[in-house]
Amino acid sequence: MTLFHNESSLIIAPQSISASNSEVDNHYPSVDTAAAPIESPKHVTLPSASSIPLNKEAISIKTIIVKKGQSISLLAQKYYGMSNRTCAELILDYNPEITNVHIISIDQKIKIPKITEGCLIIQSSDHTYKIHVGTFGNPEFARLYRGEPSLRGKEIKIVARKVTSRERWYRVIVGKFDCRDEVLEEISILNDRNLLPLFGVPERR
Numbered sequence: 001m002t003l004f005h006n007e008s009s010l011i012i013a014p015q016s017i018s019a020s021n022s023e024v025d026n027h028y029p030s031v032d033t034a035a036a037p038i039e040s041p042k043h044v045t046l047p048s049a050s051s052i053p054l055n056k057e058a059i060s061i062k063t064i065i066v067k068k069g070q071s072i073s074l075l076a077q078k079y080y081g082m083s084n085r086t087c088a089e090l091i092l093d094y095n096p097e098i099t100n101v102h103i104i105s106i107d108q109k110i111k112i113p114k115i116t117e118g119c120l121i122i123q124s125s126d127h128t129y130k131i132h133v134g135t136f137g138n139p140e141f142a143r144l145y146r147g148e149p150s151l152r153g154k155e156i157k158i159v160a161r162k163v164t165s166r167e168r169w170y171r172v173i174v175g176k177f178d179c180r181d182e183v184l185e186e187i188s189i190l191n192d193r194n195l196l197p198l199f200g201v202p203e204r205r
Helices: 007-012 072-080 085-093 139-146 180-192
Strands: 061-065 109-113 121-123 129-136 155-162 168-177
Touching: 061 072, 072 085, 072 109, 085 109, 085 129, 085 168, 121 180, 129 139, 129 180, 139 155, 139 168, 168 180
Parallel strands: none
Antiparallel strands: 061 109, 121 129, 129 168, 155 168
């Protein structure tokens, strides 16, 4: 029984998460073609981890103490109102001591960052920006963004992360964007189209 909702439910009901760290997370090896059997249009590239600087912004963080029976998945559900790989990875980004996403300890202190648009924004050293649109269990979910009209001409990168000794998740990153306002506008567009797992499903009217 998996701890996280499957990707098909994410696509119907995604949410939006951001990760910004000042240092490159060495949990992210480059994706090889064997690990990511996906189509490769011209705008799709497979980067090394060192090409993706993650910048932590001033994001509100709550520190909690793990209780019996809790897991990363349950913590995401409790504090974000939803549980998926993107939410779980946000928690992992702020708790690098966790090396197995399925194992946390009673009385362990865990940082729970508040979800904001800034969580999704990656600022590069050349002062351009990228968006971490989501994290999935299969790299083929990158195709959701290849056909998105608002991303035409943008690069789509897939970066693998080991979340256990045997399990990998795949972070999908799109860009480049010349300024922060352009990034925020694109985040708004993708959110309206339910393409940001971190933000959840818009209210139905």
